[in-house]
Amino acid sequence: MAATAFNGCISTIKSHGHKSNFALDQECGNSSLRLTSKGFKINLEVSGKERYCFRKRGFSVIQASSSSSQTTVLDQVSTPLNNKVDTPKKSSEAALILIRxxxxxWNEKNLFTGCVDVxxxxxxxxxxxxxxxxISNIPVDMIYTSALIRAQMTAMLAMTQHRRKKVPIVLHNESEQAKSWSQIFSEETKKQCIPVVTAWQLNERMYGELQGLNKQETADKYGKEQVHEWRRSFDIPPPNGESLEMCAERAVAYFKEHIEPQLQAGKNVMIAAHGNSLRSIIMYLDKLTSQEVISLELSTGIPMLYIVKEEKYIRRGSPAAPSEASVYAYTKNLARYRQKLDEMVH
Structure with missing residues (x-):
């Protein structure tokens, strides 16, 4: 039956001739013919079980099994014999911004804060x-923050200064009603928004029974060395709290599962989080040892820039100022983005 259908379709082609500027659709039983200026393509279906695809100009045949349903469409996977296929190139570079x-x-009052939400x-x-x-000239496509208000405030306030003027929108996926009620129904408005994802895994490490205590008074009570060990060791937690190692397990796992795929897809990401959750991520990015990470200090409100290229993380330090040309000379892509922002203003 396949041969009969094929011969019928070929007869149809011959009867119409092979002209350069026309398109023809022809049904031949359970098969179909599409004739265009680039040649012709024939899809044949036999008893809903087998499909044959013939394409003129670099003739190739593909046979694929299908379900018993005759309405299933064959994916167009046949290609000319020259094997030259134009596929869109993935972005080879992305920016990653980290902000404590x-x-x-409670920082001001010198209290252990941890997961208390102030x-x-x-x-x-x-x-x-x-x-x-x-970071006003560095592209941002997605924002991740912890579930704590100080990190979310930092992200939102930072984005008020961005020259692109996109609006950060917190995504609410905690329930079907939350998702439904927070929908945006304008595609144009969506283009001017930046999705903000909040995750408890990016929270500061939980300081257990130290939370809310004054740091100096705690040192006086337990001894300076003991408090220093709780604060700066890698694997020793405070009473009923998390060690840096425990914090790293959840923060890095979340980064790998949720954030890294966005970066590898070419998305520019900002993370607003905390000293210990960010130290954990930097430990992963810079391949630091457990001894190296405990000496890493992060200042509040100072952004750090990484360039993600070919699955490598290239640390670029902290953007010194919005007018600092060297910050944007690190890569051509950042320089081009800044130039586009300048053109939008003028």
């Missing part, structure tokens, strides 16, 4: 705004 939140009210001080707000100025 600005000063919080907001920024006035100084913390100013630090977040300054951070935003420093």
């Amino acid at each position: 939140h600005g000063e919080s009210l 907001p920024l001080t006035k100084k913390g707000v100013e630090e977040a705004v300054e951070a935003g100025k420093r």
Whole structure:
């Protein structure tokens, strides 16, 4: 039957001739013919079980099994024999921005904060705004923050300074109703938004029974060396709390599963989080040892820039100022992006 259908389709081609500027659709039993200026293609179906695809100009035959349903469409996988296929190239470079939140009210009071949810001080707000100025010419497609308000405030305040003027929108996926009620129904508006994903895995490490205690008073009570060990060792947790190692397990796992695929797809990502969750991620990015990471200090409100290229993370330090040309000379892509922003203004 396949041969009969094929011969019928070939007869159809001959009867119409092979002209250069026309398109013809012809049904031949359970087969179909498409004739265009680039040649012709024939799809044949036999008893809903087998399909044959013939394409003129670099003639090739593909046989594929299918379900018993005759409505299944064969994917167009046949190609000319020259094997030259134009496929869109993936972005070879992406920016990753890491920002530790600005000063919080408990930072100001010298209290162990951990997972207690306290907001920024006035100084913390100013630090977040300054951070935003420093990254105002670096592209941001997605934002990840911890579930804590000080990190979220930092991300939002930083983005108010971005020259692209896109609006960060917190995604609410905690329930079907939350998802339904937060839908955006304008495609144009969606283009001007940046999705913000909050994740508890990016939270500061949980300081257990130290949370809410004054750091100096705790040192006086337990001894300076003991408190230093709780704060700066890699695998020793405070009473009923997390060690840096435990914090790293959840933060790095989340980064690998959710954030890294976005970067590898060419998305530019900003992460606003905390000293220990960010130290954990930097340990992974820079391949630091457990001894090296415990000496790593991150200042509040200072952004760090990485270039992600060919699955490698290239650390670029902290953007010094929004007008610092060297920050954008690190890569041609960042320089081009900044030039586009300049053109939009003018």
